[in-house]
Amino acid sequence: MRSIEGNAKTLDDPMQIPAIEIKGLTKSYGRVQALRGVDLEVRQVEIFGFLGPNGAGKTTAIRCMLDLIRPDGGELRVLGMDPRRQSVEVRERTGYLPGELSLYPNLTARGMLRLLNSLRRHRADPATIESLAERLALDLDTPIKNLSKGNKQKAGLLQALMHRPELLILDEPTLGLDPLMQKEVLQILREARAAGTTVFFSSHNISEVEEVADRVGIIRKGRVVEVLEPESLWDRSLRRVRVRFRKAVDPQRVAEAPGVTLLDGSDGTSVVLQVTGEMGGLIRVLAQLPVRDLETERPTLEEIFLALYRNDEED
Numbered sequence: 620m621r622s623i624e625g626n627a628k629t630l631d632d633p634m635q636i637p638a639i640e641i642k643g644l645t646k647s648y649g650r651v652q653a654l655r656g657v658d659l660e661v662r663q664v665e666i667f668g669f670l671g672p673n674g675a676g677k678t679t680a681i682r683c684m685l686d687l688i689r690p691d692g693g694e695l696r697v698l699g700m701d702p703r704r705q706s707v708e709v710r711e712r713t714g715y716l717p718g719e720l721s722l723y724p725n726l727t728a729r730g731m732l733r734l735l736n737s738l739r740r741h742r743a744d745p746a747t748i749e750s751l752a753e754r755l756a757l758d759l760d761t762p763i764k765n766l767s768k769g770n771k772q773k774a775g776l777l778q779a780l781m782h783r784p785e786l787l788i789l790d791e792p793t794l795g796l797d798p799l800m801q802k803e804v805l806q807i808l809r810e811a812r813a814a815g816t817t818v819f820f821s822s823h824n825i826s827e828v829e830e831v832a833d834r835v836g837i838i839r840k841g842r843v844v845e846v847l848e849p850e851s852l853w854d855r856s857l858r859r860v861r862v863r864f865r866k867a868v869d870p871q872r873v874a875e876a877p878g879v880t881l882l883d884g885s886d887g888t889s890v891v892l893q894v895t896g897e898m899g900g901l902i903r904v905l906a907q908l909p910v911r912d913l914e915t916e917r918p919t920l921e922e923i924f925l926a927l928y929r930n931d932e933e934d
C-alpha cells in the first residue's frame with residue numbers, strides 16, 4: 620500500500636493535496652467491525668457525497684476524520700494534516716455538522732452561535748450569521764430547547780457554515796428538513812464550493828447526492844466499494860416501470876427490449892418491468908404499441924445496492 624507520507628506529488632504542489640485522504644482505515648467497537656479498510660480521496664473544492672445504508676460506517680469514518688474517535692489502523696489526512704496530532708488545527712479549519720447534535724438547550728440559537736464563535740480563532744462575520752439564519756428561516760432568538768427537530772438541525776448547520784471554513788464535513792445535512800429547506804441547503808453547499816470550499820457530506824438520499832455532488836463514494840459494510848460520478852449511478856441502476864395499454868398486448872414483445880426484465884405481465888393490458896441502464900431501448904419498443912400510460916419508480920438505495928453488488932462474495 621502506498622503510504623500517504625510518501626506521496627511526492629502532494630508534497631510538491633499544495634493544490635494537489637487531497638482535502639481528505641484515507642487509506643486502509645479500520646475501526647471496531649468490540650466485536651462490531653465498523654470500518655474494514657476504508658480507502659477514500661476527496662479532492663479540493665469538490666462536493667463529495669458519502670452514500671451508504673444504515674450502519675455502513677459513515678458516521679464512524681467522519682468521527683475519525685475529526686479525531687472524535689480513534690481508528691484502530693490505517694492512515695488519515697485532513698487538509699494535509701494528521702487529525703490525531705493536529706486535531707485543534709483540523710477543527711479550526713473545518714465546519715462540522717455531527718449526526719447527533721447536542722447543542723446548549725438553554726441558550727438561544729444566537730447565544731449558542733456567539734459562544735461557539737468566541738471559541739474560534741477565525742471568527743464569523745455577524746452579517747453572515749444573520750443572512751444564513753434568514754435563508755434557513757431560523758429564528759435565532761428562540762431557546763434551543765424550544766426549537767423543532769428541523770430547526771435544531773438548521774442551528775447545527777449554521778454553526779458549521781458560519782465561519783466559512785475551507786472544508787465542510789456534514790453528517791446528513793438535510794436530515795429532518797422540509798423539501799424547500801433541503802433545496803436551500805443544497806444551494807448553500809453549491810455556493811460554498813463556488814467560494815472555494817470542499818464539501819464532504821453523508822446521506823441516504825440518492826436524489827440529493829445526484830443533484831449536488833461532483834462525486835459519490837459508496838460505503839457498504841465498512842468499505843468504500845465504489846467512487847463514481849452521480850450520473851453513472853443512475854445509468855447502472857434499476858428502474859421499475861409500469862406500462863398500461865389501451866388493449867391487450869403480448870408481454871413478451873416488451874420483455875425483448877434491451878435491459879428489460881418482465882416482472883409481471885399477467886393481466887394483458889399492463890406490464891411491470893425492471894429496466895437496467897438507459898430507457899431508450901424500451902421507449903423504442905413501446906412506441907410501436909398502444910400505450911395509455913407509463914410510470915417509472917426510482918429505486919430505493921437498497922435496490923441500487925443490491926443491483927450493483929449482487930455478486931459480491933460477501934453476499
Ligand code: ATP
Nearest residue numbers: 648651652653671672673674675676677678679680
Ligand atoms: P446510519 O446511516 O444509520 O447513521 P452509519 O453508516 O453512519 O449508519 P455508523 O454509525 O458508523 O454507520 O455505524 C457502523 C457500525 O458500527 C454499525 O454496525 C453500528 O451499530 C456500529 N457502531 C457505531 N457506533 C457504535 C458504538 N459507539 N458502539 C458500538 N457500536 C457502534
